Amino acid sequence: MTDKLHLGHYARKRFGQNFLHDETVIDKIVTAIDPRPGDNLVEIGPGLGAITEPVCELTDHLNVVELDKDLAERLIHHPFMAPKLTVHQGDAMKFDFSSLLRNDAKLKIFGNLPYNVSTPLLFHLFNFVDEVEHMHFMLQKEVVNRMVAGPGSKAFGRLSVMTQYYCHAIPVIEVPPNCFKPAPKVDSAVVRLVPKDKTQRSAKDTKLLNTVCLEAFNQRRKTLRNSLSNLLDESQLKGLGIDPSLRAESLSLQQFIEIANWLYDNKQ
Numbered sequence: 001m002t003d004k005l006h007l008g009h010y011a012r013k014r015f016g017q018n019f020l021h022d023e024t025v026i027d028k029i030v031t032a033i034d035p036r037p038g039d040n041l042v043e044i045g046p047g048l049g050a051i052t053e054p055v056c057e058l059t060d061h062l063n064v065v066e067l068d069k070d071l072a073e074r075l076i077h078h079p080f081m082a083p084k085l086t087v088h089q090g091d092a093m094k095f096d097f098s099s100l101l102r103n104d105a106k107l108k109i110f111g112n113l114p115y116n117v118s119t120p121l122l123f124h125l126f127n128f129v130d131e132v133e134h135m136h137f138m139l140q141k142e143v144v145n146r147m148v149a150g151p152g153s154k155a156f157g158r159l160s161v162m163t164q165y166y167c168h169a170i171p172v173i174e175v176p177p178n179c180f181k182p183a184p185k186v187d188s189a190v191v192r193l194v195p196k197d198k199t200q201r202s203a204k205d206t207k208l209l210n211t212v213c214l215e216a217f218n219q220r221r222k223t224l225r226n227s228l229s230n231l232l233d234e235s236q237l238k239g240l241g242i243d244p245s246l247r248a249e250s251l252s253l254q255q256f257i258e259i260a261n262w263l264y265d266n267k268q
């Protein structure tokens, strides 16, 4: 039997399908999500229901967004889960998560994400952080390392700055390849994301913050005077109290925000 066949479904590589089957890992994820009746829960990529089913046991309703039509169809007809599910068949990267808000209950989003699209999907989800209570995602371990990395670390980059701008990011568990069918080629990890309060997020324009990160980390070996030369010059960096001979990986989140806000005030 091919390792791609799991519970009667052939895993589709193009949809990043690696199905979780390790009960201990599933228990730890469900414990971290802590689902309760009345929660506004949303799962991205429920697949064959490895996490969906135990969550359904603890709550009364769950929205799921699944791209694969066959898997969405299976969930719609599943004898135990179907009565508790609202299945949205479609692409989570285009999904309007704010459409799921009801009765002031913020969203609790989770998923074992398709690794091939995880970074753009995370950036899409950051658009909804004000409507979110918390998020738990299984990702490639290297992606989680980048999300939680601080200045001075090799893993520190645009994903670290933007993740930590929007959220507190806390690693939950590491998960080896043999916990999935088929086994991915990389190690995985679960991260917990708790959105920061709006008052803690002081960028005047998040697109500008993203642009500064793109420029700074695009040429991460270069000093800021060179990598940011399209945006501001050496004396302007010094005016912000930033040493132009530093590299992007030495800047703090606050310094990235200060550069973006200076651009907003002076270059619009």
Ligand code: SAM
Pocket (backbone or CB within 6 Å): 015, 016, 017, 018, 019, 020, 021, 044, 045, 046, 047, 048, 049, 050, 051, 065, 066, 067, 068, 071, 090, 091, 092, 093, 111, 112, 113, 114, 115, 117
């Ligand atoms: N949750 C299941 C599990 O843990 O076994 C499946 C996880 S599998 C890594 C990723 C799931 O996301 C698959 O079910 C896949 O079909 C679905 N998927 C892939 N791309 C998607 C997208 N853009 N939007 C929504 N679901 C997607």
